Amino acid sequence: MxxxxxxxxxAGLAAAVALKATGADVTVFEAAxxxxxxxxxxxxxNMGAIDNGQHLLLGAYTETLALLxxxxxxxxxxxxxxxxxxxLESADGAFRLKAAxxxxxxxxxxxxxxxxxxxxxxxxxxxxxxxxxxxxxxxxPERLSVAQLLEQHHQSAGLCRQLWTPLCxxxxxxxxxxxxxxxxxxxxxxxxxxxxxxxxxLIPCVDLTELWPQAxxxxxxxxxxxxxxxxxxxxxxxxxxxxxxxxxxxxxxxYACARILKPSENSRASDTLMAQLEAFQYRAIATLTxxxxxxxxxxxxxxxxxxxxxxxxxxQWLFKRPQANDQVTVVVxxxxxxxxxDRASFVDKIATQIREQVQxxxxxxxxxxxxxxxxxxxxxxxxxxxxxAAVPGLQRPxxxxxxxxxxxxxxxxxxxxxxxxxxxxxxxNQAAKTLIEALRSGSA
Numbered sequence: 001m002x003x004x005x006x007x008x009x010x011a012g013l014a015a016a017v018a019l020k021a022t023g024a025d026v027t028v029f030e031a032a033x034x035x036x037x038x039x040x041x042x043x044x045x046n047m048g049a050i051d052n053g054q055h056l057l058l059g060a061y062t063e064t065l066a067l068l069x070x071x072x073x074x075x076x077x078x079x080x081x082x083x084x085x086x087x088l089e090s091a092d093g094a095f096r097l098k099a100a101x102x103x104x105x106x107x108x109x110x111x112x113x114x115x116x117x118x119x120x121x122x123x124x125x126x127x128x129x130x131x132x133x134x135x136x137x138x139x140x141p142e143r144l145s146v147a148q149l150l151e152q153h154h155q156s157a158g159l160c161r162q163l164w165t166p167l168c169x170x171x172x173x174x175x176x177x178x179x180x181x182x183x184x185x186x187x188x189x190x191x192x193x194x195x196x197x198x199x200x201x202l203i204p205c206v207d208l209t210e211l212w213p214q215a216x217x218x219x220x221x222x223x224x225x226x227x228x229x230x231x232x233x234x235x236x237x238x239x240x241x242x243x244x245x246x247x248x249x250x251x252x253x254x255y256a257c258a259r260i261l262k263p264s265e266n267s268r269a270s271d272t273l274m275a276q277l278e279a280f281q282y283r284a285i286a287t288l289t290x291x292x293x294x295x296x297x298x299x300x301x302x303x304x305x306x307x308x309x310x311x312x313x314x315x316q317w318l319f320k321r322p323q324a325n326d327q328v329t330v331v332v333x334x335x336x337x338x339x340x341x342d343r344a345s346f347v348d349k350i351a352t353q354i355r356e357q358v359q360x361x362x363x364x365x366x367x368x369x370x371x372x373x374x375x376x377x378x379x380x381x382x383x384x385x386x387x388x389a390a391v392p393g394l395q396r397p398x399x400x401x402x403x404x405x406x407x408x409x410x411x412x413x414x415x416x417x418x419x420x421x422x423x424x425x426x427x428x429n430q431a432a433k434t435l436i437e438a439l440r441s442g443s444a
Contacts, residue, residue: 001022039055143392283334301322302320
């Protein structure tokens with residue numbers, strides 16, 4: 001079979017690998033010169049290979065990990081990912097939540113009951129909420145927001161500020177008062193109410209393209225720098241810029257799908273799909289990579305930063321890059337367009353935010369090298385449409401399009417997850433499966 005995939009992000013490449021495994025001849029169209037989509041390598045003049053955005057994977061990302069093992073029999077996946085048990089800690093050390101080496105779900109219950117920086121009453125409230133949600137099978141009303149969920153369970157302001165709000169922003173990239181509670185609970189369910197390893201934190205030790213997208217691209221025919229203008233599904237084929245294929249997985253963002261999708265005839269189903277594609281709203285993520293004057297080792301590889309917008313302290317997460325001892329990244333979810341700020345002032349204020357908070361950490365006191373060195377270079381990347389806005393009631397398309405020979409893939413499809421990397425991989429796998437089944441059954 002001659003099949004096509006449009007888009008070489010994580011969803012498109014996962015689909016391409018799955019289609020190739022069936023013996024199909026797969027061609028992937030990609031507008032960029034590199035594989036990976038919004039999770040890819042960026043070559044910087046001062047810092048070398050950095051990433052378009054900092055990503056934290058979880059042990060719950062089972063299909064992503066399976067794909068890694070499939071594409072990287074050697075070296076072992078452990079060489080590609082820095083894996084640590086669940087450990088959330090503030091940069092000043094005032095808050096810490098660390099999972100115990102216990103069977104699930106006791107590892108997370110122990111973490112909540114022994115969290116540093118929370119009162120006994122707050123620990124009890126958090127634990128009671130988790131137990132209650134588990135009893136309800138992690139199901140809540142469709143229109144409920146995260147803020148409403150937390151209010152229903154009497155979570156304190158301090159508990160929300162230190163734990164739930166950072167987790168909501170990190171996983172949904174949407175403010176708590178606007179974010180879908182069910183999507184948030186799906187993430188908590190699969191990481192906290194699952195085998196212990198599912199809550200592990202996984203930080204890539206290589207750039208995101210090298211992690212697996214490049215290896216996937218090498219298994220299929222790639223057409224880089226090809227901006228697809230027209231995808232025309234018909235009963236007997238799918239035509240891409242005039243070239244006919246027996247089937248296609250369309251794995252571009254919703255706004256691109258709506259622009260390039262041009263069916264031979266419209267129907268009520270195709271009109272519904274177009275309305276769904278146009279209903280998406282988007283949220284930005286800003287990633288600031290700092291090149292330091294010298295090597296520096298923060299108290300932990302991932303730290304929560306306390307925001308103070310009045311002082312320009314806008315960082316939310318600090319990551320120590322495993323690839324370089326003299327580089328760190330700062331992430332701001334649901335970000336504004338920081339590219340419009342005075343760059344020097346912006347970087348200086350975030351560097352000050354890091355220094356002030358890390359110096360208060362108990363492990364930093366009395367250590368001469370605890371202060372973050374000076375910043376000699378930086379790279380700010382603002383992905384303006386990094387994710388869709390994960391709002392309640394959003395109707396997301398399924399993988400099967402109105403045309404049997406065309407499947408849809410992307411973290412924006414109806415995966416049950418917010419716009420996370422695992423959702424993209426799962427969507428790509430399901431889109432490939434859906435397309436192959438349609439072609440083999442003769443329904444296409």
